[in-house]
Amino acid sequence: MQPPNPLFPLLFLFLSLSPSSSSSTTTTTTTTEPTLPSDAVSLLSFKSNADLNNKLLYFLNEPYDYCTWQGVKCSQNNVIHFILQNLFLNGTFSPNSLTRLTHLRVLSLRNNSLFGPIPDLSSLYKLRILLLDHNHFSGSIPVQLNLLNRVVSIRLDFNSLNGSVPVINVPGLKIFNVSENRLTGPVPFTPTLSRFDATSFSGNPGLCGEIVHKACDSRSGFFNGDGDSSNGDGSGSGSSSSAAPLESQQSQGIVVVNSAPAKKKRGAKTNGLVLGCSVVIAILVASVVVAVVLVNKKKRSFLRKEEREKAIVEEEAVSETVNGNGNDVVEVEAVTKMRSGRLVFCCGEVQEYTLEQLMRASAEVLGRGSVGTTYKAVVESKLIMTVKRFDGGKTAATSGEDFEKQMEIVGMLRHPNLVPVRAYFQAKGERLVIFDYQPNGSLFNLVHGSRSARAKPLHWTSCLKIAEDVAHGLAYIHQASSLIHGNLKSSNVLLGVDFEACITDYGLSLFADSSLTEEDPNSTAYKAPETRKSSGRASAKSDVYSFGVLLLELLTGKHPSKHPFLMPADLQDWVRAMRDDDGSEDNWLEMLTEVASICSATSPEQRPAMWQVLKMIQGIKESVAMEDDTENRLS
Template identity: 90%
Template structure:
C-alpha cells in the first residue's frame, strides 16, 4: 500500500475548491473567489444593491467594493449601502488572501461566522449593523489583525479571550454583552469606552465589580455626618464674631463677671464630656480585645484541628466512595483563593474548606476531587501532590495560573480559581458531568466491544483539535500532557481539554516511570532533559486519535510503519468496509501527527483544517446521496 499523504492533501484541496454547490454548470467552473463573492451576495444582498455580473474569468476584481492582487481578492469594502441579509458562513470565509473586510453601516443581521480561515486579515469592521448571537471565539486566531470593530450591533453572550499582540483598535460597545471582561494583555490596553453600552459587563477593565453578592454598609453610620452634634456645632459661630459681622459693638461693662462665670462653667462641662468619652472608649476597647482574643482562639483551634486531620491522613468512606472534608485536603494556615480573569466570586475559602469532596482520580500532578459547595455548587478541585510535582516558587505558580486562567474556549475546561499556601496548591475547574474520554473508550466497555463509531471519533477529534489549536494560537502555552483522561465530556458530550499548561509543575523523573503517560509523549520529550513543545502536543494528538479509532490504550499500540497502520486500524475495528474511505483519511491524519521527527509534523491549526476537510467531504457526499 502506498502512503496516503499526497492523496489526502489532493482530496482536501479539491474539496475546498468545490465546497459550494450550484445548480448552474457555468458557476461550478468559476474561480473560487468569484464563487465566494456570489455566495455572500446571495444571502447578504436581499435588496439587490450589488449588480454583480461575470463576463470574463477575472471580471470579479472590478466588482463594487472588491480589490484584487494577482487575481486574489485582498480587500472587500461595502459600507453605507443598506445591505440587508445574513453573512453566510460559506462565503467570504473562503477568501484566504483577504486583508481588509469592511461591512460597516449596513443592515446585516444573524450571527457573525467563524472567520478564522482568514489568516491574513488585518482590518475587520462590522460595526453599525444588526448582528446577533455571540462574538466568535475564533477571532483570537486572527493573529495579524490590527483593528476589530463590532460595536453598535445586538451581540450577546460574553467577551471572549482576545490575545492578539498587534491589535490596536478594539470596540464592542453598544451591544448586549454580559459577564466578566477577560483581563488579558491585549484587552487591558483598551479603556472602558471600548466596552460601554453593555450594562451586563463587569470586571477590572470596565471598572465594575463582578461580585453581585457584595453588600456595603449603608446603615446608621450615615448619622455620624448627618444631624448629630457635630453638624450643629459647626453651624454656630462664636458670639463675638457673629455680632461683629452685623456691625454690633460689644461694650466691656458690668456683665464681665457673668462672662467669666460662663467660661468657667463651659470649661467644667467640657472636661466632664472628655472624661466620659475616655471612660467609654476604655470600656469599648476592653470589649473588643476580649472578643478578638476569643475569635482568634477559635480560629487557632480550628486550624490546629485541620492540620491534625491533614497530617494523619484521615478520610471516611461513604457508600463506597472516598469522601473527605476539604479541610483534610487543604492546609489553611496561610494563603488566599484567587479567582481568574474577573470571575464572579461565588464562594469563599471557608466555604470551600467545608465542602465535601469525592475522589475522581489520581494523576501525575496529584488528586482530583468533585467538591460540592453549600450543597449546590459543584466544582472540580485538583490538589497538587508535593511528592509528584517539581519545586516551583509561589510567584512562578501565580504567573502560570494567571496565563492559564485567561484562556476561554468551548473545548477547554475553564480554570475558575486557584489557591496556594505553604506546601499546598489547588486549581479549581468547572465540573464536567459526563466523565472522561478514557472512561468512554475503556471504562465500562468489555474487551470484545467495538470501538466508537467513526462519526463519534471524527467529532471528538475535531473538538480536541479546536481546543489545542486555540491554546497554541492564543497564548505561549502548550498542553504538555494530552491524554484521554485529560479530555472530559461536557453537558452536550462535547470534548473539553483539561490540565492544559500545568505540565510545567510535573516532576519529569516520575513521568518517565509511568508507561501509560509515556506512550502519549513524543520521542524527543521522553527523557527528563527533553522539553515539550507545540509539536509534541501534535504527536500526543495523533496517538489520541489512534486510541479513538482502535479502542486500544496507547501502551498497547504496536510500532508500525505508516503503510501498515491502515491495516492495523481496520483489523482492530472489524468493520464491514462501508466507512473505509473516511477511516483511511482520519488514520492518515493520525499518522502524520505522530511522525517521529517534530519537523515532519504539521501545526495544530493545519491538523484542524485537515479534520474539517474530512467533515466537509462527508457532508458533501451525504448531500449528493440524498439528492439521488
C-alpha cells in the first residue's frame, strides 16, 4: 500500500471551506454599488435581445420582483420555470442570458418568432424540459445538449436548423423532435435516438440512416491504391474518369444508371440513327458498369502499393497452407504465428475482419499529431473504427520487437475511461494501431472548436464530470501497468456514446516525433518542466502535471499556451475572471482550481499520485451531491 500523501491535510482543510466564506469575499468586493440578483440580470438580458417589440413588462422595484414576472416561477428566489409561449417574441436568444439560470428545470419558448442560433445550454444542468419548437432558429443543433443528463423532453421542430443531427444519448430522454427543419446527413443510431421513430425527424429531406429508413450514399476510400498513401491528405481523387458521363443512384438495393443528357441529345438529333445510338449507349453503359466494379474492387488502402501486394500474397499463402494441411497441428500453429505477427488482435479480441479487409477500408483523416495520422475507417461498409498510422520515419528508431512488446502491454488495458486498443499491425516501414471509434469527437473540440471568442467555458459540473473520468482512466494506467501516458492533452481525450471522457494514445509517446511537439506551443505547455529538456524523461508525475494543465483548460476555456504562471492565490482570481460567473458556485470552483494548482506544481515531488488526485475530485463530487440532496429536501 502506498503511504498517504502529505498534501491530504491541505485537501481536507480545502474541502471544509464553507460557501459563506467565498460569498463573503465576493460581498466585500462589490459593496461599492448595489447589484441586482443574478437571476434578474439573466431575465432582463434575455428580454433585451428576444423582446424587440417590448411585449414583456418586466420592472424591478424590489429585489425579488422578478419571481412575479410573466412566465417566471421561483423556488427560494431561484428561477426554476421560464415559460413564454405564443407571445410572438421577435429577437434572438442571447448566449449570456438564460444560460445563467443554473436552477432552471423547465424552459419553454415555443410558438414565437425567435431567430438566430440556439446557444450552448449545458450550464442548465438541472434542466428537464426544453421546448424551442415553432420558431425561426437557425444554425446547427448544439452538441452540448448531450450534457443535459436530466432532460426528459427536447422539442426543436418547425425551425430552420441546418447541419447534422448530433449524437444524442441521454438515458432519460422520453420526447425528442427535430422535424421540419433543414437537417442533412446520417441520423446517429444511438441507444437514445433509436427509441424514436421516423416522425421525430420528418420534414428533413436531407437526412438518411436506419432510423429514417433511407439509405445514405456510400463514400469511396481516401487512400489511392495505385500510389503512395503516405501523405494522408484524404483527397479522394481516385475515381475513374470513364464514370464521369454517367449518374448512378441507388433505390431499394437496385443500381439505376442513366446516360448523360449530352449523349441523349446527340442520339435524338436524327430519327434514322436512333437504333444505332441506342446500341452505342448500351455498350457504353455496360463498359462503365464494368469500370465502376473494377474501381470499387481497387479500394484505397492504409498501406503503400508494394506493401499491400506483398501482404495479400502472404495472406493467400497462409490460406492455402491452412486448407492443404488442416490435419497438421504443427503447420497450423506456425501459420497462425505468421499471421498474428502481421495483424494482431489484442486481449483475446475476436477477429472481426481480415488483413485484406482492413487494407481495403475506406477512410477519412481525423487529425495529425506527433504520434501519427488518425483516420476514421469503415470496413465492409459496416464496421467503423479509428486507425492511427505511424510514419515509418518517426518509428524507425524503435525495433519491430520493441513495438510489439509495447503494444502487447497497451492492448491488455481495459477501462471504461480508456479508448481500447483492439488490434495492431506492422510491416516494413508501416505500423497501424486500431482503436474503437468514438462518435462525439475530442474534448479539445468541445472546449474550443465550436465556441466563439466570447463564449463561456463549460459549466463547472461538466468540468467536474470530465475531470473525474480522465482521472479514473489515468489512475488506472498508472496502477494497472508499468505504463505512463506521456502525451495527455485535450485532443487525446475523446467523448464516447454517453459523453463519457475516454483517454486515447496512452503508451504511444515512445513513437512520437518530438520535433512536432516543440512546434506546437499548446503541446509544450502540457509538458512538465522536468521533461522539457532533451534528457528529461516522462513519468507518472509528469502525467499528473499534464492533468493539472488540462483541468485549468476545462475551467477557463483557454488554450494551455495562454495560461499565465501564477501563484495559487492569484490563480483562483484568474480562473474566476476567465469564467465571469455570478459567484454562486465559487466554493466548488475554488476546490477544482486548487486541485489543478496542486497537480501542476513545478517540482514533481510536490505533486500527488494520480490515485490521490482522483480521491480529491471524488471528495468534491460527494460534497456537491450532499448539497443537492439537502436542496431537494427543502424544495
